[in-house]
Amino acid sequence: MYDFNFWVLVPYLPNFLSGARLTLELSGLAILASFPLGLVGALMRISRRPLARGLATGFVEAVRNIPLLVVLYILFYALPAWGVPLDAFSAGVLGLTINSTAFTIEIFRSGFAAIPPGQYEAARALGLRSVQSFGLVIIPQVFRIVLPTLGNQVVAVVLGSAQASIIGVGELTYQTQSVGSATFRYFELFTLAALFYILCAQLIGVLWRLVSGRAARAPLGA
Amino acid sequence: MIASGHFGNYLLLLLEGAGVTLELSLGALILGSIAGVVLGAMRGSRRRVVKALAAIYIEGLRSTPFVILLFLMYYAVPVALNLDIPPYPAAITALSLHCSAYMAEVVRSGIEAVPKGQWEAAAALGLGYPRIMGLVILPQALRVMIPPTIGVYVSTLKESSLASIIGFVELLGQGMAIRESNAGGSTADVLLAVAFGYFIICFTLSRLGLRLERHTTREVREGARAGGTVSG
Numbered sequence: 060m061y062d063f064n065f066w067v068l069v070p071y072l073p074n075f076l077s078g079a080r081l082t083l084e085l086s087g088l089a090i091l092a093s094f095p096l097g098l099v100g101a102l103m104r105i106s107r108r109p110l111a112r113g114l115a116t117g118f119v120e121a122v123r124n125i126p127l128l129v130v131l132y133i134l135f136y137a138l139p140a141w142g143v144p145l146d147a148f149s150a151g152v153l154g155l156t157i158n159s160t161a162f163t164i165e166i167f168r169s170g171f172a173a174i175p176p177g178q179y180e181a182a183r184a185l186g187l188r189s190v191q192s193f194g195l196v197i198i199p200q201v202f203r204i205v206l207p208t209l210g211n212q213v214v215a216v217v218l219g220s221a222q223a224s225i226i227g228v229g230e231l232t233y234q235t236q237s238v239g240s241a242t243f244r245y246f247e248l249f250t251l252a253a254l255f256y257i258l259c260a261q262l263i264g265v266l267w268r269l270v271s272g273r274a275a276r277a278p279l280g281a
Numbered sequence: 282m283i284a285s286g287h288f289g290n291y292l293l294l295l296l297e298g299a300g301v302t303l304e305l306s307l308g309a310l311i312l313g314s315i316a317g318v319v320l321g322a323m324r325g326s327r328r329r330v331v332k333a334l335a336a337i338y339i340e341g342l343r344s345t346p347f348v349i350l351l352f353l354m355y356y357a358v359p360v361a362l363n364l365d366i367p368p369y370p371a372a373i374t375a376l377s378l379h380c381s382a383y384m385a386e387v388v389r390s391g392i393e394a395v396p397k398g399q400w401e402a403a404a405a406l407g408l409g410y411p412r413i414m415g416l417v418i419l420p421q422a423l424r425v426m427i428p429p430t431i432g433v434y435v436s437t438l439k440e441s442s443l444a445s446i447i448g449f450v451e452l453l454g455q456g457m458a459i460r461e462s463n464a465g466g467s468t469a470d471v472l473l474a475v476a477f478g479y480f481i482i483c484f485t486l487s488r489l490g491l492r493l494e495r496h497t498t499r500e501v502r503e504g505a506r507a508g509g510t511v512s513g
Contacts, residue, residue, distance in 0.1 A: 249349055
């Protein structure tokens with residue numbers, strides 16, 4: 060019978076902490092970059108200009124139908140061959156951003172689709188220009204609609220960031236593996252890693268509901 | 282770019298890899314669907330313990346990165362049980378577990394789409410829960426479930442690329458093997474070809490799912506208008 064021993068892992072606590080920090084940094088950066096990009100991409104996707112629409116649609120279709128790991132490999136192994144060397148962390152952030160942007164574009168797009176056409180017409184009837192009506196009337200409502208789904212996307216990015224370990228980013232999964240090869244305590248280690256991610260997902264869910272609940276109650280256009 | 286190297290020779294290997302990818306993820310989808318039906322039915326159960334167990338399983342698996350699940354199967358379980366698990370069984374088990382959590386959600390929303398009256402009618406006929414579920418509800422839910430199942434298949438197929446890191450040679454694994462054999466010269470070509478392979482498979486499947494979905498929604502809407510049920 061296997062005897063569980065979590066105590067042997069105590070000396071490696073600093074490894075886990077630095078790994079966890081890197082996981083949060085990696086996903087935080089990717090989220091901060093991909094959410095605004097996703098909004099821009101969604102505006103392109105619903106634009107009347109064929110070029111903008113085509114570019115955004117092509118991007119979304121390409122990224123959503125290619126595994127994240129393949130994107131990470133292209134950034135980490137193929138870009139240097141084209142003369143653009145990227146370190147593992149930058150490739151990780153970039154890969155996650157590309158991936159998350161594609162999904163965020165779709166989230167915002169469905170938000171725009173959920174706005175009744177009357178809102179656009181009303182904004183125009185008030186004499187607002189296109190930019191004003193989007194900025195003051197449409198986008199604030201879109202945010203309310205998409206907030207819960209954006210929360211799921213935050214979780215998806217954190218879970219996806221585990222794949223950055225494969226190109227050598229020293230985040231939590233990477234640290235877990237390297238401590239594993241030193242101690243051979245794989246069972247305890249990967250159980251703890253799984254619990255770390257589950258805890259992260261639950262925490263993000265609770266915090267997000269708290270924040271988005273408040274946003275949904277706040278009066279619009281104040 | 283594509284002109285460099287012996288690309289024609291690689292193509293066959295990549296096609297073979299794509300076949301393995303399709304097979305691996307289809308296997309996981311089938312196993313995951315079986316587990317998903319059980320889990321989905323458990324979530325619809327009236328017994329609180331059964332319901333909670335299924336919810337914990339689904340939520341836990343959905344918030345564990347697939348890499349971790351794969352490493353649990355490949356590194357952790359063998360150490361704990363003192364047995365050897367080769368890459369293929371490890372990959373298909375991890376993928377099936379992952380898939381089952383997502384299929385459970387598909388099954389649950391499929392069950393919810395069946396009108397309440399069907400439950401009442403089946404209960405009025407004197408059927409018990411397992412029979413109501415198996416003979417009346419699930420067959421009707423199946424139709425609504427097909428498009429999202431294709432979505433789960435696509436995401437499972439994408440996740441299956443991670444099996445390459447434990448040494449299983451599917452599409453990405455084949456690409457990485459070609460890359461190593463060629464001392465890095467054609468890295469970009471091979472990776473782009475692999476990406477293109479995944480794109481073609483996933484794009485085609487996604488389109489198929491979308492078409493079926495439009496078809497189903499129309500059917501359900503027309504059925505509702507005629508006063509009938511999903512099964513008409």
